[in-house]
Each structure stands twice: as structure tokens, then as C-alpha cells.
Amino acid sequence: MQKEEQVSFLAEKIRQADAVLIGGGSGLSSAAGYNHYHWLPYMEECLQDFKEWYGLKSPFDGFYYCYSSPEQQWAYYARYIQSMWDAPTGQPYYDLRDIVAEKEVFVLTTNIDMQFERIFQKERICDYQGNSGYVQCSQPCHDQIYSNVEMIRRMNENIRELRVTSELLPRCNECGRIMVPWVRDDTFLEGKDWREGVRRYENFLKKYLMNGTDKNVVLLELGVGEMTPSIIKLPFWEMTYKNEKVFYACLNQKKSSAPEHIKDKGIYIAGDLAETLRDLKENIAGKEM
Structure with missing residues (x-):
């Protein structure tokens, strides 16, 4: 499929979903102009x-x-x-908010830059690697x-x-x-606040993916690299494989490929992430790209 077709296909999957689990990586903030691994x-x-x-x-x-x-x-x-x-809230985050506005949403993120907290309630976020707004x-x-x-x-x-x-x-x-x-470093406090974030994440999974639920769920992986795949990418692959009602979407700057066992249950959209999210928002809103 061409990118426009991929975006339309994903938009329809999101429309049909009962819930969306967002996995947010550093590439999402990079798309907003806040790259922590290179100078912008x-x-x-x-x-x-x-x-x-x-x-x-x-x-x-x-x-x-x-x-x-x-x-x-x-x-x-x-x-x-x-x-x-x-830092102003990045446009990709606003677009993401609009994309999932009608859905039950949870965010699992490795980002520490407080951008997600601008657009989603704390109760819908798990800051797995911490948050730079705290000491x-x-x-x-x-x-x-x-x-x-x-x-x-x-x-x-x-x-x-x-x-x-x-x-x-x-x-x-x-x-x-x-x-x-x-x-996150060698002194990182995995205390009550961290555990509460993980508990919120686990409760979301129990509600929409476990206990025999019959919900359609989209796992929306955004800008996740290879540095810490065990937090977002690998669990998302496993959940996609084990759950019939789950659809996996990986949006990233670089081209990727799905594991063989979930190829029919996912989509990879490569290219400018800010542009992809803008197009996805417009498609869901019923506008021509």
C-alpha cells in the first residue's frame, strides 16, 4: 500500500477500536522538534x-x-x-490527542520530557523511565x-x-x-509513584486485553527505537500475537518490518511522524489529505 492508503487503513482501525494503547518513544518528541539524542x-x-x-x-x-x-x-x-x-506543546501531541479523542486511551512512554502530561490526564499515563519534572x-x-x-x-x-x-x-x-x-539511572526510584503508573497500565490491559474481553484494541507505537525494546515494542508484539482483537501499528521515521507471526495483524508506516499524525488526524476527521 502507498502511504495514503496505509493512513486511511489505520484510521479505519482506530474508528473501529474500543480502546487505544499508545506506546510513545523519543521519536515522537523529535517530530515535535525536541530531539534529546541529537541537536535541534x-x-x-x-x-x-x-x-x-x-x-x-x-x-x-x-x-x-x-x-x-x-x-x-x-x-x-x-x-x-x-x-x-x-517548551511549547508539540503539534504532533495535539494531533495525537485529536486522533484518539473518542476512545478509551492509555499511554505507556519512555519519554521524560513532560509533553504527554500536557494533553492526557496523569491517570492515563505510565512514565516508565521517570519524568524530568520531579526530583x-x-x-x-x-x-x-x-x-x-x-x-x-x-x-x-x-x-x-x-x-x-x-x-x-x-x-x-x-x-x-x-x-x-x-x-532512569542506577539510583532511579521505582517507588510508589512509579508502581502506581505501572498499576494503571496493568489495569488498562486487564480491562481491554485480558479476562476474556471482546474489545477491539489498537496498539499505536509512535517513535519507538531499539534502545529499550523490552518496554514497549516487544510487549506490543506479544500482545498482538496473543489477542485476536488487537491490531498493531508502528509509526516511525525509518522503515521497519513486523515479525513474521504478526504480519497480518499490523501495519508499519514510515516517514515524517509529524506529517503522518497530521494526515491521520485529518482522515479520522473526514478531511481529504
Whole structure:
């Protein structure tokens, strides 16, 4: 099928669906102009001085860089996270919201940039790799995450020579250790908030895919790469194979192919993801592409 035919075919599958499970990867934010693995204009402008001084190859390169001091590290964290707080909601996210507006929806995402939270309620999201809008104890000594919006703004107002002052370093109220962003690394807190997100995801699966349900479900995989296939891609393949009423759709920049055992139950649409979502939205709305 040509791309236009593929989009029309998927639009009809979504119309027929009782529920849509979205698997959102970094390619979706890249389509919105927020690429965390390569420099694009928005992030580059926000982080230009750090990029030049440290020779950073990408925003995430700076996030995991081995800084000489926590004052330097948190200066980068603050600028980077502030850029995500300030980033306008990407058009692909608005289009996605409209595509599934009439459906029961849940989002499983590996993205940490808070874009999904702009368009879907928290109760419909599982942030599997964390969320850059929160901090946790670096130990972690206790099971709690905290919104960082105010501390991030204060630090940004006081960055000097790519550092923040020691007094502004966020510290744990319980043990006094420096806090870190609630983003997947070797200290990541899989505590009550993370478990609650996973529980919401599992409850959605039980309602629409398990317990002998007879629901039509579309698994809509968007911009998911090969870095962490065990979170979204592989489970989506397995659910497609095991459930007669499930249809799998993979939308991505690069061409992909389905495993042999689900080829008749899925579709791959390659190309500009922002363009594909726009066309899909217009098709569902009954407009000519």
C-alpha cells in the first residue's frame, strides 16, 4: 500500500477500536522538534554555552556527563529541565490527542520530557523511565518524589559561569544528600509513584486485553527505537500475537518490518511522524489529505 492508503487503513482501525494503547518513544518528541539524542534548534539554543564548553554531542550527553562538581552538574540539569518546562506543546501531541479523542486511551512512554502530561490526564499515563519534572533523593533514602518547577527556576536565575551556588543545590529533607532528577539511572526510584503508573497500565490491559474481553484494541507505537525494546515494542508484539482483537501499528521515521507471526495483524508506516499524525488526524476527521 502507498502511504495514503496505509493512513486511511489505520484510521479505519482506530474508528473501529474500543480502546487505544499508545506506546510513545523519543521519536515522537523529535517530530515535535525536541530531539534529546541529537541537536535541534530549540534545545541547542537553550544549551548552547554548555554544548560549546563541554563538547556535548546531544542534550542527553550533557545529562549523563561526568561533571567535576555537583554545582556544575545541577547547572546543566537546571537549564535542560527548564527548557522542557518552557517548551511549547508539540503539534504532533495535539494531533495525537485529536486522533484518539473518542476512545478509551492509555499511554505507556519512555519519554521524560513532560509533553504527554500536557494533553492526557496523569491517570492515563505510565512514565516508565521517570519524568524530568520531579526530583528524588540520590540514595534514595525514602519513597517520595517532588515537583522541581520552583527550584529549577531559582537555579536558572543564578547560573554563573555554568555553575550554581552550593546553597541552591537541592538536598533531601530526610538525609541531606543531594537530590537528582527522577529519570532512569542506577539510583532511579521505582517507588510508589512509579508502581502506581505501572498499576494503571496493568489495569488498562486487564480491562481491554485480558479476562476474556471482546474489545477491539489498537496498539499505536509512535517513535519507538531499539534502545529499550523490552518496554514497549516487544510487549506490543506479544500482545498482538496473543489477542485476536488487537491490531498493531508502528509509526516511525525509518522503515521497519513486523515479525513474521504478526504480519497480518499490523501495519508499519514510515516517514515524517509529524506529517503522518497530521494526515491521520485529518482522515479520522473526514478531511481529504
